Amino acid sequence: MSLMTFLMCMEKLEELILFTEAANKWEYANIKGLPDYMKTCLNAPFDTTTEMSHKIYIKHGWNPKEFLQNAWAELCNAFLVEARWFASEHLPTTKELFEEWSGTLLRLWDDLGSAKQEYQLQHTVKKIKKILRSKLSSYSQVEELIMIDAIQRLGLEHYFHDDIHDVLERHHVHCITMVEDGSNLHDVALRFRLLRQAGYNVSAEILNRFKNKDGKFSKELDRDMKGRMSLFEASQLSTPGDHIVDDAIEFCESLLKSNLMNGSGQSDEARVIRTTLHNPYHKSLPRLLRQNEVNNFEISMKNLHDCCGITDWIKEVQYLAMIDVNESQIIHREEIIQMVERALLGGEAEVCKKSTSQMAYVVIVILPAPNMTELRTELTKAISFIYIIDDIFDVYGSLEELTLFTEAVNRWDYTNIKGLPDCMSMCLKALYDTTDSISAKWAELCNAFLLEMRWFSLGYLPTTEEYLENGKISSGVYVVYANVFSLLGEAVNHRSTNLFNSHHSIVSSAAEILRLWDDLGTSKDENQDGYDGSFIECYMNQYKGSSAESAHECVHLMISDAWKCLNKECLSHSPISAEFKVAFLNLARMIPIMYNYDENQRLPSLEKHMKSVLHVQ
Known part of the structure; x- marks a missing residue:
């Protein structure tokens, strides 16, 4: 029975x-x-x-x-x-x-x-923590640093925050109290990079030992492939005035590219070199890359490092990454489904041409922690509005209508407004109902959009300085900043309240990177008939006789300098939290993927990464 x-x-x-x-x-x-x-x-x-x-x-x-x-x-x-x-x-x-x-x-x-x-x-986290702690026997033991690098490359550092902090704090204390005793380029560069990534302002002078009497990096390093890759990765954390690190970039990049040309392009080593050149860790998003890397991760690590004792922990780290990938996919798929279902303004918002799923994906990159689901939902709403308002200015409004729209946002009052199309009235009401606490940032954004429209209507090409100053605002990054600032509770800290109304250097650098990367692209939305000026156009107008190539070269140098400023701010002491800094580092890392258009005006890199993270076949 x-x-x-x-x-x-x-x-x-x-x-x-x-x-x-x-x-x-x-x-x-x-x-x-x-x-x-x-x-x-x-x-x-x-x-x-x-x-x-x-x-x-x-x-x-x-x-x-x-x-x-x-x-x-x-x-x-x-x-x-x-x-x-x-x-x-x-x-x-x-x-x-x-x-x-x-x-x-x-x-x-x-x-x-x-x-x-x-x-x-x-259970796996506990095993890895136990192994990591067992590597603390001596300072010269670099394997604990290799373990941390592996953990971070697979986007798993949130499981080991305290353990990683303890290891790096000990290494930092040694760096500032004793002369660097490592003679191995790989080890010194790895330690330098991990410490700077964690916010320790380690001097680049420790790299001088690898230069000869002429002030150039020693030719003996030509044969040290792992050392050059480690130094190239470290050089991505350059700050303004870091001439030693700048020299390292040039030295390593030329040798690594030469090695690719002269060697087998299909070998494991060549694959790792290409990844290092195209996606150095500090400027990439490991959680985007790990889906394809995790199965070959042990091979990659052996080409990056001298890993004598790697076998006792690498399988555990790979296994943890696989579990974490599965959990992240479930969380993010559900989030994106919910966000699409709640898409701002519903089916009436035809002015929003951007995919809600793409916007939600960008938010996942900015705020990646598993416990930030509600924060990501709120930030997606704000970014949706940025795209909606951008489209209103580019496509749907006359200068007179856009002036009325901007005045209404500045007054923060949508009642009794005559002469506005329905799409603008709907947008205004939804904006007021949703984002009342940061009205000044929305007014600043609309003022920047309106200025660009006035330039266009007058046939005026601004100077590069005028364009970039306004372009950083019209990028929408300052609105994202205000939302992230509020969502992460930064305003609770009395030392941070003044930062809310300012353009913090971290945010300003990220905005500059976004604006310049956007202008490097050749994309114009196929339904967009409005003005879409660029830094390239302003540069060539301001510097008569300059070529498009020289303008592009200038833009790349400016992006590099903006990254240096971003790095500097992440190394400086400030009242803002580490989470806030990481949010805008992640935004800067995401930007090249957001604006990597192909000849069909599509974003294959973004689509590929979305499918990878969400496991869409």
């Missing part, structure tokens, strides 16, 4: 309630009124669950007892619902039956799978 038949044959509903209560508590000794035959029945699943859990733990290292207990409780709860239907002579609908049983079974299956994966994740 099955458990369900056994229960349904019992006469007293009160006894079934007691039976279900015992199953939920997973004990029956203290439940009064429970018949002996019910206790005997309960003994079977109790004993079986204990025995099965023990066997699974011995074989797989995972104890599922708690989740099996919950499964039995869920099953008995479902049976009790049916018994109550029977006792009240209620004939359930097919919908009630389906919801009761399908919901129970799917929930149990999902909970069991999720619980097992969460247990495996936490």
Whole structure:
């Protein structure tokens, strides 16, 4: 006789309630009124669950007892619902039956799978922490730094924040209290990079030991492939005035490119060199790249580092990355589905040509932490408005209408406005209802858009300085800044309140990178008939006789300088949080992918990364 038949044959509903209560508590000794035959029945699943859990733990290292207990409780709860239907002579609908049983079974299956994966994740994290701590035997042991590099390259540092801090703090103390005793270029450059990435303002003077009497990097380094790759990665953290690091970029880049030309382009080493040149860690987003890298990660690490003891931890780090990828995909897919369903202004917002899923994806990059779902939802709304207003100015409004629109935003009042098209009125109302706390930033954005429209209507090409100063505002980055500032709670810190109304250097640098990268592209939205001036056009007008090539070269140099300023601010002491700094570092890292248009005016790189992170086939 099955458990369900056994229960349904019992006469007293009160006894079934007691039976279900015992199953939920997973004990029956203290439940009064429970018949002996019910206790005997309960003994079977109790004993079986204990025995099965023990066997699974011995074989797989995972104890599922708690989740099996919950499964039995869920099953008995479902049976009790049916018994109550029977006792009240209620004939359930097919919908009630389906919801009761399908919901129970799917929930149990999902909970069991999720619980097992969460247990495996936490168990693996503990194992990696134990291994990392075992590498603390001596300062000269560089393997702990290699472990940190591996963890960060796979986007797993949030699991090991305190452990990584302890290791790097110890290395930093050694750097500032003792003469750097490493003679290996790879090790010195790796330590320099990891410390600067963590915000330690390590002097670039430690790289001077690898220069000859002429002030150039020694030719002996030509044969040190791992050292050159490590130095090239470190050189991405250059700050203004870091001439040693600037020399390192030129030295390493030319040699690495030469090695690619003269060697086998299909070898593992060549693949790692290409990745280093095109996607140096500091300027890339590892969580975007790891989906394709995780399976070959051990090979990549062996080409980047001398990894004598790598075998005792690399598989664990890879396994953790696979679990984390799966969990991230589930979280982000659900977020994007919800964001698309709630797409701002619904089907009436035809002015918003940008894909909501793309905007949500950019927000995932800016605020990547798993616990930031609500913050990402709010930031997606703000970015949606930026694109909507941009399209209104570029496509849908006359200069007179746009002037009225901008005046309304500056007054922060949408009532009694005559002469505006419906799309503008709708946008204004939604803007007021959604983002009241940062009205000044929206006014600043609209003023910048309006200035660009006036330039166009007058046939005026601004100077590069005028264009870039206004272009950083019209990029929308300052609106993103205000939202992130509020969402991360920076305003709570009294030292930070003045920053809210300013253009912080970190944000200004990110805005400059975005504006210049956008102008490097050849894209024009195919439905956009409005003005879309660029820095390139302004440069060639200001410097008569200059070529497009020289203008592009100037833009690349300016982007490089903006990155140096961004790096400097991340190394400086300021009242803003590390999370805030990382948000705008991630935005700067994302920008080349956002504006990498192909000949069909599409964004294949962005689409590829979206599919990778969301696991869309």
